Amino acid sequence: MKIFDYEIKNRLLSLMGLLIIIISLVFIPDDYGFATRVFCAVLGFICIGISTGNKKFVSETKALFIIVIIALSVKVTLLEAYIVPTGSMERTIMTGDFLIGSRFVYGMRTPNWIGIPYTDIGIFIPSVRFPKFKEPAVGDVLIFNYPRDRYVKYVKRCIAGPGDTLLIKNKQVYINGTLSDLPENYVFSQPEIPLSMQQKTIYLSSETNINKDNMGPVIIPQRGSYYKIDSNTNWRELLPIMMMEGHVAKLEREGVYSLDFTLQDPNELWRRKEKMSVYDPYLGYGKDGKDGKLITPWSQFIGNHNFEYLVIDGIPISEWDGYEVKQNYYWAMGDNRDDSLDSRYWGLIPENFILGEALFAYFSLDLRTWFPRFGRIGTIIK
Numbered sequence: 001m002k003i004f005d006y007e008i009k010n011r012l013l014s015l016m017g018l019l020i021i022i023i024s025l026v027f028i029p030d031d032y033g034f035a036t037r038v039f040c041a042v043l044g045f046i047c048i049g050i051s052t053g054n055k056k057f058v059s060e061t062k063a064l065f066i067i068v069i070i071a072l073s074v075k076v077t078l079l080e081a082y083i084v085p086t087g088s089m090e091r092t093i094m095t096g097d098f099l100i101g102s103r104f105v106y107g108m109r110t111p112n113w114i115g116i117p118y119t120d121i122g123i124f125i126p127s128v129r130f131p132k133f134k135e136p137a138v139g140d141v142l143i144f145n146y147p148r149d150r151y152v153k154y155v156k157r158c159i160a161g162p163g164d165t166l167l168i169k170n171k172q173v174y175i176n177g178t179l180s181d182l183p184e185n186y187v188f189s190q191p192e193i194p195l196s197m198q199q200k201t202i203y204l205s206s207e208t209n210i211n212k213d214n215m216g217p218v219i220i221p222q223r224g225s226y227y228k229i230d231s232n233t234n235w236r237e238l239l240p241i242m243m244m245e246g247h248v249a250k251l252e253r254e255g256v257y258s259l260d261f262t263l264q265d266p267n268e269l270w271r272r273k274e275k276m277s278v279y280d281p282y283l284g285y286g287k288d289g290k291d292g293k294l295i296t297p298w299s300q301f302i303g304n305h306n307f308e309y310l311v312i313d314g315i316p317i318s319e320w321d322g323y324e325v326k327q328n329y330y331w332a333m334g335d336n337r338d339d340s341l342d343s344r345y346w347g348l349i350p351e352n353f354i355l356g357e358a359l360f361a362y363f364s365l366d367l368r369t370w371f372p373r374f375g376r377i378g379t380i381i382k
Helices: 011-027 034-051 055-077 235-244 266-273 304-309
Strands: 079-083 097-102 113-115 122-124 141-146 149-160 165-169 172-175 215-219 226-228 249-253 257-261 310-312 322-324 329-333 354-366
Touching: 011 034, 034 055, 079 354, 141 329, 149 172, 149 266, 235 249, 235 304, 235 310, 235 322, 249 304, 304 310
Parallel strands: none
Antiparallel strands: 079 097, 097 354, 113 122, 141 149, 141 354, 149 329, 165 172, 165 215, 226 322, 249 257, 249 310
16 A cells, blocks of 8 residues: 555555544534634544654654743743734733743743643643743733633733732732832723722722722731631632643532532633633523633622532631631732723732743734834833
8 A cells, every 4th residue: 555656654654644533524523613623633643644654754754743841841841932913011011922931030940831832732731840040020021821811912011910919909000108200101091980880890809809909908928928818708719720720620509509619710611712602511601501611700600699509629718717828929910900801800810830931022013014114123121
């Protein structure tokens, strides 16, 4: 049997390659995305090519594999390229900027996820962080995993750090009682939201956290901070912190419900995939009388009274006295203050979610005209 004029020497490997190609074209669900199909198809063709015993093909495949490994090693340890799709950091960073970010300044670390690139198919694994050159500081432009969708990377400016007390009043930010300087290229594009208008979608919406222009004081947790656990505990604040530090939480009410907490927000999944099926596993979105079993700590489908049935790491909450925070946390906002989905809406960034610091734009493309912005090439991010 021949393929492309080459005799197949390993039929089992060639059949496996053919099977992978058929699966990639026919059987992989649309939910897994186009990138998954391409990845599997390429893998199948490689298997068929190797099965011919063609020395040139095998040697070039090995060389390509080594190049990919080196590129990925640099990507996860030293430098990484990012494309900015939104205007939340304008005019510091423009929509369509291609950024280089430093991944070693806050400490290189080993990969924390293994899987198919540009998909959700993979697993999170323990990561080791090497000594850092500096701590994230107020004013740094951070690159980090979005706390409500860890498959997405965000770029925002650090506004407050561990132990700081943050207050936003009439759009102005105060840290520890002192008015903070605005970024050099800040943008205010909308009138201030009045105190009479409550935004339910902001972080820990309450009588003090009124809207994005008026909220706080918010105390940023730091390593060693202690939360007493009793009937007054604000679980919508503490539970995400505990989960970001590796704890597993459920709502268990015998004979009534058993729900698993997750930090993956279904609305963020929909923004990325635009498929209504992403809501199916979540409470409150079920079809035909069948409801999902996943719930987020900030979900409006549960009330604060439901947290009395909270179980963390298999231990009922009634048996917990308190919790000591294991890492530092940060608060970040976009320089385009009126058009930024930032900590005012989703809260804290844990230290282990921070990937690096934005350095400069190596290329820029006007996404409206698709013409390069040559003037932004080499722009230092500060």
